[in-house]
Each structure stands twice: as C-alpha cells, then as structure tokens.
Amino acid sequence: MTIGPARLDVVINYALPRTGIPAAVSFRKWVAAALAGRIREADLAIRIVDTKEGRSLNRHYRGKDYATNVLSFPADLPEGLPKGVKMPLLGDLVICAPVVAREAKEQKKALAAHYAHLTVHGVLHLLGWDHEDERDAECMEQLEREILASLGIADPY
Structure with a gap:
C-alpha cells in the first residue's frame, strides 16, 4: 500500500447513529490513500x-434542493489564516449516509x-480536481480507480 502524508489529521463527526457506517479508522485510511504522493x-x-x-x-x-452523496468544502481562504497560525487546512467533507446506503444498494456495491x-x-475535490467537462471527468475517474485499486477496491465505474 502507498504511504500517505507525513502528517494527517482527520476528524470524523457522526451526526447520526453509526449503525452500518464505517469506523473513523477506515475514513482515515481512505483519505491517506487519496493524498499519498x-x-x-x-x-x-x-x-x-x-x-x-x-x-x-x-x-x-x-x-x-436534494441530499447528495458527498459535498466538498475546500479551505482555500483568500485571507489565509491568522498571523502565526500554521495549519495545513485542506477542507471539509460532508457525506450523507442514507444517500450512500441507497446508492450502494441500487448499484449493487459493497457499502464500505x-x-x-x-x-x-471528495478528497480529490479538496485538492482541486473536478469533473465539469468530459476530459476532466475522465482524468478524475482514472485517478479514483488507481487510488481505490491501491486499497484493493474494484473499479467503481
């Protein structure tokens, strides 16, 4: 497995019961894989x-006006952080558990x-990747495939 960032701080907040939702350690592993290199x-x-x-x-x-599977909020603050504060803020992800569960079932994919x-x-969005046009979408999807394959996860597309 590819080594992740030298220092990674991922905070996981569960705003609903955790039944069926992966543990924080899994989310950290997936983030590290997306950031590796x-x-x-x-x-x-x-x-x-x-x-x-x-x-x-x-x-x-x-x-x-609907719930989506993942939202990405990059921390690209134009004013930067207060003087003297040095934090490598990447941003926030919001993942909607019921949407993820429904999609996994409909697409016959393992929930994890x-x-x-x-x-x-979502992490790739925080890094600036996008899929607004066909070329960008193909590049982003290929990168996702490679990262997921490094985790032993099949092509999601």
Whole structure:
C-alpha cells in the first residue's frame, strides 16, 4: 500500500447513529490513500449526516434542493489564516449516509467500498480536481480507480 502524508489529521463527526457506517479508522485510511504522493500535510474534517442536513447543505451551498452523496468544502481562504497560525487546512467533507446506503444498494456495491469511493472522490475535490467537462471527468475517474485499486477496491465505474 502507498504511504500517505507525513502528517494527517482527520476528524470524523457522526451526526447520526453509526449503525452500518464505517469506523473513523477506515475514513482515515481512505483519505491517506487519496493524498499519498500529492500532499505532505493535511488537516480535514468529515461529517457524516442524515438526509435532512445533507439536503439543507446542498440547497444552501449549491442551490440544489436534494441530499447528495458527498459535498466538498475546500479551505482555500483568500485571507489565509491568522498571523502565526500554521495549519495545513485542506477542507471539509460532508457525506450523507442514507444517500450512500441507497446508492450502494441500487448499484449493487459493497457499502464500505462505496464510502471509500466517495471519500476519495471528495478528497480529490479538496485538492482541486473536478469533473465539469468530459476530459476532466475522465482524468478524475482514472485517478479514483488507481487510488481505490491501491486499497484493493474494484473499479467503481
């Protein structure tokens, strides 16, 4: 397995009962795999939410009135951090557990593998990757495949 960042601080917040949701150690492993060879230090937070909170955040930040599987909030603060504060803030991910569970079932995927994919996908967004056009989408999907394969997870596409 590829070695992750030299220093990684991932905070996981479960805003609903954890039944069926992977443990924090799994999310940290997936984040480390996504960052391996790309960034040396990172601080980020992952919040696992219900449909109501997921829908509210998607409506507020993206103008879309439905809960989506993962939202990425890069910490690209134009003003930077206060003087003297040195933190490698990468950003925040919000993962909507009911949407992930529904998609995994519909797509006949293992639930943990789908969480891994969406975590990797979200982290790549925090690093600036996007899929707004076909070329960018193909590049991002290939990178996701490679990262997931390093974790022993099959092609999600």
